[in-house]
Amino acid sequence: MIRAFRGEFLSVSRDPRTDPEAVRHEEDGLLVVEDGIVIARGAHADLAGRHAQVPVETLPGLIVPGFVDAHIHYPQTDRIASHGEQLLDWLERHIFPAEKAFVDKAHADAVAAFFLDELLKNGTTSALVFPTAHAQSVDALFEAALAREMRIISGKVLMDLGPEGLRDTLASGRAESEALICRWHGRGRLGYAVTPRFALASTDAQLADAGALLADHPDVLMHTHLAENLRECAEVEARFAGAADYLDVYDRFGLVTDRSVFAHGVHLSDRSCARLHESGAGIAVCPSSNLFLGSGFFDFGQADRHDLRLGLGTDVGAGTTFSLLHTQGIAYQAAQMKDERLDPFRALWLATAGSAALLHIEDRVGSLEVGQEADFVVLDPQATPLLARRTRGATLAERLFALQVLGDDRAVARTYLLGRCAWNRDKT
Structure with a gap:
């Protein structure tokens, strides 16, 4: 089964202290998943035409690896x-x-x-x-x-x-x-x-x-x-x-x-x-x-x-x-x-x-790259009134840092395992 997810994606595949190019961010991205495995990831504008027949789920918030x-x-x-x-x-x-x-x-x-x-x-x-x-x-x-x-x-x-x-x-x-x-x-x-x-x-x-x-x-x-x-x-x-x-x-x-x-x-x-x-x-x-x-x-x-x-x-x-x-x-x-x-x-x-x-599982999980398992989290920068106020108009780094300092389970809108929603805050 093939399905796709549209949203804002962020991952860091290597230590950015030594490799600044490790930070990968698509403000309007598309993640294509087949049988739980990522088969494509990139800008929506670049990938949408190639996967036009694939059902797409649009996710609000900031999507990061599990x-x-x-x-x-x-x-x-x-x-x-x-x-x-x-x-x-x-x-x-x-x-x-x-x-x-x-x-x-x-x-x-x-x-x-x-x-x-x-x-x-x-x-x-x-x-x-x-x-x-x-x-x-x-x-x-x-x-x-x-x-x-x-x-x-x-x-x-x-x-x-x-x-x-x-x-x-x-x-x-x-x-x-x-x-x-x-x-x-x-x-x-x-x-x-x-x-x-x-x-x-x-x-x-x-x-x-x-x-x-x-x-x-x-x-x-x-x-x-x-x-x-x-x-x-x-x-x-x-x-x-x-x-x-x-x-x-x-x-x-x-x-x-x-x-x-x-x-x-x-x-x-x-x-x-x-x-x-x-x-x-x-x-x-x-x-x-x-x-x-x-x-x-x-x-x-x-x-x-x-x-x-x-x-x-x-x-x-x-x-x-x-x-x-x-x-x-x-x-x-x-x-x-x-x-x-x-x-x-x-x-x-x-x-x-x-x-x-x-843990020697970096080939399977951790950065949402092609070939990895589609485990990811949808973070909600507006999960609380304080987070919403702090992240309004903020840069990506500022939003991420605010989520880290002020966030907790309330900021996790959804958790996906192998492309399947395993936790949905708003339906639980």
Whole structure:
């Protein structure tokens, strides 16, 4: 089936900091989609004649690629906005008790369904997702994603030093991970990630086995946390006294490769940054979470000096919003704390093509180019009276920045998956 969409299109396929030509904008554009794949994109005046027989849907607002969340925890949905602690105490007080409930498949099913619908409501069409240590938590997420045709990457959490009710073993962690890879990886739009929670949650033997598992499956990702919080960094240093730094702990177990996605990276040494660049591993920047837990502010200047691969994550539930649109605005504020000026087009790239490249799905999603899947979001610059007032007569950059700073799920008019409307604000 062929159909077309007419409207104002904006995408940023590469980092505009180094490639200003990466920003692509058609004020009156046409996107032609066949069986969920983009087959043409350009100015309406140039393409309309060639596709005169194709039904056209005209979309108001600003159309951007579907957002790609590079780090988020679906089992923490019900613990968003949990008061009072920094990272390690917050995990013990709020998160581990909530995650223990995912031993119940029915509970996991219910949360997964709500979580994915919330992503769509906020314009997120692809995501790298932490489940829990329970295999059924992965099944629940993948079943719900498959039904919605979302592009989701996830994997059973490995934590043989976790609390009772979340603790796996070396043997069970490996066996369940292998079975889940066999059952889900490559099915529909799903992908798998080997997922040690963080260095303190696994024995040396399990970290080594995670590295072996990654090596045995060269087309899966590795997803974990790195240098998020100062107390966490101190405890890692105390336990792994022989390591050069936090990243070196993972490196010693074969977990630093070009398929590695590390969330946070707030407290990185230059040595770590050099090694990240050398390996091709990257960082999912999570500014909302870092602020909420008092962890610090990501250093974009340091990352750029080392030419690190970056994406953007909401990190719900330490993150306080499912909206990657609003998270772009929070990233701007975090950068300001390090005397950096995050350009709005670069922020959009981080939440779309940048995250897609970090997740190794940039050939499928992220920039709405020919051959990619037709996942896109219709943003409404008049979603609230304040947005409408601020964007009246504004330039493209000003409209985009206002949406990032003032916008949230109310600014997402529609979300499309494979050219099909999966969320319509005005019909829900």
